[in-house]
Amino acid sequence: MKKENEDSARRKFLKFGLLAGGATLAGLGLNKKILGETPAESGEKVKVLTADGKLVEVDSSLVTRHPAENLLSKNDVREGIEGRKFVMVIDLARCANARKCIEGCQKMHHKRPPVEWIKVKKMQDAEATSPYWMPQPCFHCDNPPCTKVCPVDATFKRHDGIVLVDNERCIGCRFCMAACPYNSRSFNWGEHWGEARDTTETKGCCEYSPEKSFPSKMGTVEKCDFCPDMAREGKLPDCVTSCPNGTIFFGDANEDTVTNGEDTFRLSEFLKKRAGYRYLEELGTEPRVYYLPPTNRQFPFEDDKEVHNTTED
Amino acid sequence: MHTTHHQSDLNPEEQKQEREEMRSVVLRPLRHTGTIGKIWIGFLVVVFLFGCYAYTVQLREGLKVTALRDYASWGLYISNFVFFVAISLVGALISSVLRLTNFEWHRPLTRIAEIIAVSGILFAGLIIVVDMGRPDRILYLFNHGRIQSPIVWDVIVVSTYLVTSVLFLYFPLLPAIALCRDTLTDCPKWQRWMYKFMAMGWEGNKRQWKIMKRSVAILSVLVIPLAISIHTVTAWLFATTLRPGWDSTNFGPYFVAGAFQAGTACVIIGMFVFRKAYNLKKYITEVHFNNMGKLLVFLCVVYAYFNVNEYLIPAYKMRGAEAKLLNDLFTGPTSPIYWSVQFFGMAIPAVVLLFRRARKPLPITIIALFVVVGAWFKRYLIVTPILLHPYLPIQNAPLSWTMYFPSWVEMAIVGASLAGVLLIITVFSKFFPIISIWETLEGEGIDLEEMDNRKK
Secondary structure, eight states, X not given: OHHXXXXXXXXXXXXXXXXXXXXXXXXXXXXXXXXXXXXXXOSOEEEEEOTTSOXXXXXGGGSOOOXXXXXXXXXXXXXXXXXXXXXXXXXXXXXXXXXXXXXXHHHHTTBOTTOOSSEEEEEOSXXXXXXXXXXEOOOOOSSOHHHHHOSSSOEEEOTTSOEEEOTTTOOOOOHHHHHOTTXXXXXXXXXXXXXXXXXXXXXXXXXXXXXXXXXXXXXXXXEOOOOHHHXXXXXXXXXXXXXTTOOEEEEETTTTEEEOSSOEEEHHHHHXXXXXXXXXXXXXXXXXXXXXXXXXXXXXOOOOOSOOOOSOO | OGGGSOOOXXXXXXXHHHHHHHHHHHHHHHHOOOHHXXXXXXXXXHHHHHHXXXXXXXXXXXXXXXXXXXXXXXXXXXXHHHHHHHHHTHHHXXXXXXXXXXXXXXXXXXXXXXXXXXXXXXXXXHHHHHHOSOGGGTTHHHHSOOTTSHHHHHHHHHHHHHHXXXXXXXXXXXXXXXXXXXXXXXXXXXXXXXXXXXXXXXXXXXXXXXXXXXHHHHHHHHHHHHHHHHHHHHHHHHHTSOOTTTOOTTHHHXXXXXXXXXXXXXXXXXXXXXXXXXXXXXXXXXXXXXXXXXXXXXXXXXXXXHHIIIIIHHHHHOOHHHHHHHHHXXXXXXXXXXXXXXXXXXXXXXXXXXXXXXXXXXXXXXXXXXXXXXXXXXXXXXXXXXXXXXXXXOOSOOHHHHSXXXXXXXXXXXXXXXXXXXXXXXXXXXXXXXXXHHHHHHHTTOOSHHHHGGGO
C-alpha cells in the first residue's frame, strides 16, 4: 500500500517535472524568437580598444568576460561551480614531509608562517605501528559542524562541496573554530595577520572574494578553500601542484576522477583498491578528503630534524 | 496576599514603629556614604576605566593583544561570560523558586539576588561583544542572524532574561522608589526627578498593589524557565560541538547546577557586605546565613553529582582523545587548578557547611568566597583546556600557540567587567534600598495598609 503511494507520488513528481521542463523549453524558444541572438542590453557602458587602436564605448553585454576577471556575484560564490563535486585524495604512502604543499599554499594565498591552511602532521596510530606523515587541509565536510554553528551565515557549504568563509560577513565569534574537530580554521588576530610580506604592494589591488580569501580582513576566520578560483580556470590547487611526490590528488566526484597533475585515477576504483578511508569517520562529518593508508611506502619514515614555525613573526 | 502570612503579634502602634524604623535604617545608605564606601566606589571606577582603556587597545590592534591564538581560540572572555551567566541565575533561585515554594525567609534577600542577576547578565552580554573579532558587525546578528546557530539562541534568551530580570527587579521596587521620592527631598534635583520618573505615579493604592503583586507573581513563574534556558543554551555553545570534553549530553544540567551553586555563594557574600556596611543586622539575620548555608550544601552536593557524571564516568572509559584531556586535568599541568577548584570550591565547602558553626556570617562568607573564586576558575577549566586537547596533535606551532596564559589586556578587561558588576550593585544600593521593605514587613506579618496611605 505504502509502496504504491510512493510510486504514485513519484509518478506525479515526474509528470510535473516533464511539464515544467517543457514549459521552460517553450519559454526559451519564445525568448529566442523575440530577442533574436543578441543578449539583452545591460545599459552599462564599457570602454574597449578596437583592433585598429580606437577607444570605443559599447554596452557591457557585448563584451565577453575573461575568466580571470572576478565578476562573480555574491550568489555565484555561495552557490558554487555548477555540476561539480570537488574531492581530494591524499596518498599517505607518498608523503615524505617535504612541506612543499604548505609553502605552495602560503604562496598562493599570500600567507606566511606560522599560518598554515594545510598542515602536515606526524601521526602514529599505536605504539607498535609505524609513524607516518599526514597532510591535513580543510576536509570540506558534507555534514560540516562549522557552518551549522555560524550565527550570521558567514561560512557556508556550496553545491560543489566546498566550504567557504565570507570575511565581509564574519563577525569573528570563532564558534566555527571551536566547532571544527580538526582545527582546520585560523583567525586573523591582527591587521595583515599572517599575510606574506611581499604582498604589501598588492594591497588594495583586488576586490575581496570568498573564493580568493584575499585580501584578508582583521578579526575574521580563514581556512583552506580548495582554491575554487583556480578550479574556475581549470587549474589544480597549489598544494597539489607543489608536492614533489604527487601525494595530493584533486578532482571531481561527478566525473569520478582525481589527478595530482601527473597521474589520473578513477576515484571509485582508486579508493576501493587502495582501501581509502576518511579521518575520524565515526564523527559523522562526512569529509570530502579521503586518505589512502601508508602501505608500500615510496619513502621510509624519516623524522623531521627541523622545528618549524617556532615564532609568530 | 495578606492572608497567606501570619499576623504580627504587635499592636498597630508598635507596627507603625517597626515600619518607621525599617524605613530609616534602609534609607540611611541612600542619604550618607562613608569614607570606605567612597574609596570602594573610586577603586571600582579606576579598575573599570583601566579595562576600558585596555579595550581601546584591543579595538585598535585586534585580538592579537590577547593570548588567544588558533588553538586556544576562546579563553578568559568566554569563561568570564559563562561565569556571569551562571551567577545571574541566582535571581531566579532566590526571588522565584524560594518564593513559589513558600520559604518565607528569602524575603529580605530578593533584591540582593536580583541586582546580582541583572548586573551579571548585563556584563555577560558586554563581555561577549569584547570577545568578538568584529564588534563593528554586531548588527549582522539581527539582519543576517541564523536561527540554527546556538549563538543566536543565546542572544535571544540572554536579552529576554535581561529584560525580565530588570522588570523583576523594578516592579517590587516601585513602593521603595515612591518612598524615596516622598522622603528624600533634600537630594539633588536630577535624583528627585529620577525617583519621580521611575515611581511612575505610584501612590500605593489598592489597585496599584494588586497589579504590582500580580505582575511579580507572573514574572516569578516566567523567570524560572528563562533562567534555566540561558544557562542551558550557554552549555550548548560547547555541547553542540564534537570536541572531546564538550561533546557531552550532561552539559546543560551540569551548567545549571553549577550556576545555582555559584550564584548562591555570591548572594551570601552580598548579604554579609550589605549587612555590615549598611547596618542591616536586624533584617539580614544569622537565620538567613544559616539557611543559605544549608542551601549551599545542597547545591554543592548536586553540583558534585554532575561533576561525577562529567569527569569520572568518562575517566572510567579513558577513550582516546578525551583521555589526553582527563590526564591533563587529573595529573598534568592543569591538575593544580582542577583539584583546587573541585576541593576548595565544591567538596570542602559542602562538608564544612554541614556544621552549624560554619554557617555563622563570617565563616560562611569566607567559604562562599572560595566557592565563587572556584566557580570562576571552573569556567576557565571548562573552556580552554578542551581547546588545547584536540583530536589531531598540535605540531609545528609557536610555543605560545600551544598553551594559554591571558595577556594584560584580557586581565584588565575581565577585571573591569568584574568591577563593573560590583559597581552596578554598589551604585544601585546607594540609590535604592537593597532590602525590599514591603516584602520583609509582609513576611513579618506587619500590616501594609497603613504604609500605603502615608501620603494622605
